Amino acid sequence: MVSSAAPARSDKIxxxxxxxxxxxxxxxxxxxxxxxxxxxxxxxxxxxxDQNELRQALRDGFVAYWNSGGSTRPPALTSVIDYWFRFxxxxxxxxxxxxxxxxxxxxxxxxxxxxxxxxSAGQRSALATAGAVISMFAFxxxxxxxxxxxxxxxxxxxxxxxxxxxxxxxxxxTAFDQIRQQLTESTGTTPPVDDMVGDFARYHVTxxxxxxxxxxxxxxxxxxxxxxxxxxxxxxxRRLRCASGIVTALxxxxxxxxxxANTSAAMNSTTALSAFFNGSW
Numbered sequence: 001m002v003s004s005a006a007p008a009r010s011d012k013i014x015x016x017x018x019x020x021x022x023x024x025x026x027x028x029x030x031x032x033x034x035x036x037x038x039x040x041x042x043x044x045x046x047x048x049x050d051q052n053e054l055r056q057a058l059r060d061g062f063v064a065y066w067n068s069g070g071s072t073r074p075p076a077l078t079s080v081i082d083y084w085f086r087f088x089x090x091x092x093x094x095x096x097x098x099x100x101x102x103x104x105x106x107x108x109x110x111x112x113x114x115x116x117x118x119x120s121a122g123q124r125s126a127l128a129t130a131g132a133v134i135s136m137f138a139f140x141x142x143x144x145x146x147x148x149x150x151x152x153x154x155x156x157x158x159x160x161x162x163x164x165x166x167x168x169x170x171x172x173x174t175a176f177d178q179i180r181q182q183l184t185e186s187t188g189t190t191p192p193v194d195d196m197v198g199d200f201a202r203y204h205v206t207x208x209x210x211x212x213x214x215x216x217x218x219x220x221x222x223x224x225x226x227x228x229x230x231x232x233x234x235x236x237x238r239r240l241r242c243a244s245g246i247v248t249a250l251x252x253x254x255x256x257x258x259x260x261a262n263t264s265a266a267m268n269s270t271t272a273l274s275a276f277f278n279g280s281w
Contacts, residue, residue, distance in 0.1 A: 015108070022105040026137075029098040033144070036094060041086035048083040055162050059172055062163060066175040071191035084155040092148030095141055102138035106131055114237055124236075135247075146210050154203035156196070160276065176277055183274035200276075201269035204262040211259035218252035 041048070048054045061077030068074060073081070109131035113124065151158035163172065179196075182189045189197070222245050229241035265272040 018108060019105075022101060022108065025101050026098065026105060029094060029101060033091065033094045033098060037087050037091040040090040041083050043086065048080065054080065054083070058159055058162055059169060063169075063171045063175055066178070066192055067171075069190055069192065071195060073195075081155050081159065084159050085152055088148045088151035088155060088158065092145060092152060095144040095148055099138060099141040099145055102134055102141055106134040106138055109134060110240060114234070114240065139251075146207065149210065150203060150206045153206040154199050156199045157203035160196075180274065180277050183270060183277065197269050197273055200273045201266045204266040204269065204272065208259050208262040208266060211255045211262060215252050215255035215259060218248045218255060221248040222252060 038048075048057065057076070057080050061074060061080050064074045065077045109127055113127040113131055163176075179193060182193050225241050225245035225248060229238055229245060232238050232241060
């Protein structure tokens, strides 16, 4: 009598408990990412967790700072900047935890895909699709981490995009006109403009440094993926290594472009800040 090997069970290939725990943790962290940062950052009970209150406080503090003409930021502006720093730190920490969890979940799914020889074509396809989707979510979480590191390092510049919403305020409009004039003319700048130019440079240097690290890391991962692709004899493994190599190569290229753009903006922060106040961010 000829016996045939029993087909592999999907619950043996994909650890159900680990998959469930990681999925639940992802959902928890996504919820925390959306809801937790404002109350965590609003330690002074100033009402900044409300976006309208935050925007109004920012406009008032910015106008007070500009009218002072000095290099010291007034308390009205400092309190808003401090809140925004705490906001980005809280959101950044949660985003890092989410990124780590998503990477672990993606790794679990891709490993299961490589072991899925005994599963049906539909089950293998489902594993590959799930792995790809989770990998994309992980990339999104990485972008959130980068944005919040940037916001924490230079919270003042990170707040500036909120100002144009109040451009109908006569005092704010006057401040914007005077800032544009100082940035485009060679008659000299006041301490507030110098402060903004310096913070704007730091804002872009932060991304440039992160982009350089990502470019080098992605390039190394590309080399590893292609080396494993060449050495692998398994079809699924070769497909996965090939796809991984292409994705990391594209990530390295994109990071290099991001590095160049932000390095240029940091080196020409006066021009970049002028472009912002003229409507280009």
